[in-house]
Amino acid sequence: MTQVHVEVVGFTYRPCGPFPCDADRSCGLTECFEKEKLSFAFPALKKALEEKYGEKVSVELVSLDAEIPERIKKIVAEEHPPLPFILINGAVVPVGAVSVPKISEYIEKAL
Incomplete structure (x- = not known):
């Protein structure tokens, strides 16, 4: 049973965070190392969160490549989050980035 729904919102061809990949892997992901695109980081994030939380968490990519959903337009207009941004x-x-440790902090609070 899903208790927490995580959405990653952004353009798939854009960076997955504000800083370049480095050997420290502070984001907690290795599969997408040096690719620095949301299209590579999202599947790695989804896999990591599903392994960590199982059915308690669902993870979805809200791609802005083709169109921007109205609810996302409203969030951007009101809160001005940098892309990509995370919804819990x-x-x-x-x-502020695709990061397993940082996202996990908010998942833990929501569980």
Whole structure:
């Protein structure tokens, strides 16, 4: 049973965070190392969160490549989050990048 819904919102061809990949892997992901695109980081993030939380968490990519959903336009207009941004159960969380440790902090709070 899903208790927490995580959405990653952004353009798939854009970077997965504000900083370049480095050997420290502070984001907690290795599969997408040096690719620095959301299209590579999202599947790695989804796999990592599903392994860590199982059925308690669902993970979805909200791609802005083709169109921007109205609810996302509203969030951007009101909160001005940098892309990509993370929603936990529909609320913006101040993560600022695709990062397993940072996103996990907010998942833990929501469980």
